[in-house]
Amino acid sequence: QITLKESGPTLVKPTQTLTLTCTFSGFSLSTSGVGVGWIRQPPGKALEWLALIYWDDDKRYSPSLKSRLTITKDTSKNQVVLTMTNMDPVDTATYYCAHDQGVHWGQGTLVTVSS
Amino acid sequence: DIQMTQSPSSLSASVGDRVTITCQASQDISNYLNWYQQKPGKAPKLLIYDASNLETGVPSRFSGSGSGTDFTFTISSLQPEDIATYYCQQYDNLLWTFGQGTKVEIK
Numbered sequence: 649q650i651t652l653k654e655s656g657p658t659l660v661k662p663t664q665t666l667t668l669t670c671t672f673s674g675f676s677l678s679t680s681g682v683g684v685g686w687i688r689q690p691p692g693k694a695l696e697w698l699a700l701i702y703w704d705d706d707k708r709y710s711p712s713l714k715s716r717l718t719i720t721k722d723t724s725k726n727q728v729v730l731t732m733t734n735m736d737p738v739d740t741a742t743y744y745c746a747h748d749q750g751v752h753w754g755q756g757t758l759v760t761v762s763s
Numbered sequence: 764d765i766q767m768t769q770s771p772s773s774l775s776a777s778v779g780d781r782v783t784i785t786c787q788a789s790q791d792i793s794n795y796l797n798w799y800q801q802k803p804g805k806a807p808k809l810l811i812y813d814a815s816n817l818e819t820g821v822p823s824r825f826s827g828s829g830s831g832t833d834f835t836f837t838i839s840s841l842q843p844e845d846i847a848t849y850y851c852q853q854y855d856n857l858l859w860t861f862g863q864g865t866k867v868e869i870k
Contacts, residue, residue: 685859695799695807695850697859708857711764744806750797750852751818753806 650674652684652745652754659760660735666759670728670745674752677703677723683748684728686719688741689756696741700748701728735761765789769851769862775870782838784865786851791831795855798827798836800847801864807850811836843869 656668668686675682683702689695699719700708709717718731728745742756766789776782786796794814799807809818811827814834824839838845846869851862 683857687859687861694864695801695852695861697852697861700857700859702857706857710858746806750799750809750812756806 650747650752652747652752654743654745654754654757656743656757656759658758659762661763662736662761664735666730666732666735666739668730668732668743668745668757668759670730670754672726672728672745672747675747677701677721677726677728679703684721685746685748686728686730687744687746688739689744690738690741693741698732698743699730702748737761764858765792765853765855765860767851767853767860767862769865771865772863773866773868775868776841777870778841778843780841782841782845782867784836784849784851786829786834786836786862788832788834788853792853792855794830795853796827796829796834797852797854798825799850799852800845801850802847810849838867841867841869 652672685700686698701719716733721728740761742758744756746753768787796814798811801807810821810825815827826837828835848864848866850864853860
């Protein structure tokens with residue numbers, strides 16, 4: 649059974665760096681072809697893809713946010729970490745992590761950016 | 764980067780109606796397209812993968828078609844439990860893009 653769960657701060661201040669962790673089970677990021685992605689959704693708005701990391705450490709980023717994002721993995725801990733720098737109130741959203749095939753998603757975590 | 768244009772942004776239909784949503788890619792994405800259903804407060808649920816393949820356990824009234832740049836998602840007979848927002852998502856070249864979503868309501 650595959651599960652994913654996001655964790656991190658619920659509130660960050662403008663200009664701060666956000667660090668989110670996706671802890672997963674039921675699969676390994678050392679298995680060929682496997683990837684984990686991050687997606688966000690501002691309240692009442694559409695889904696927006698942020699980043700992907702694959703078993704071979706191949707990393708892909710949304711072109712519009714690439715300069716602010718870093719995605720890493722810790723295979724031994726079954727975790728994927730996303731950092732986003734220079735947070736702004738427009739970055740307020742529910743942040744999801746998902747297995748790259750799209751079937752399995754975390755429950756999401758709401759991050760509010762406010763002073 | 765590839766843009767996805769999804770339409771309509773919302774629709775209202777009666778129970779039993781046939782509902783169609785379209786998604787157009789800004790360039791050829793072959794069949795690298797998923798369709799998701801999202802209900803309020805929940806994570807998206809994968810319904811269709813590779814443009815036309817029904818995910819396991821998804822009712823057969825849901826279907827998808829298309830390739831290249833033009834794609835269609837259909838609910839053959841709308842049910843009350845289908846009230847949700849639907850998104851297309853392309854995954855060509857290991858980069859993802861979501862459509863803007865279609866909110867489906869019951870008339």
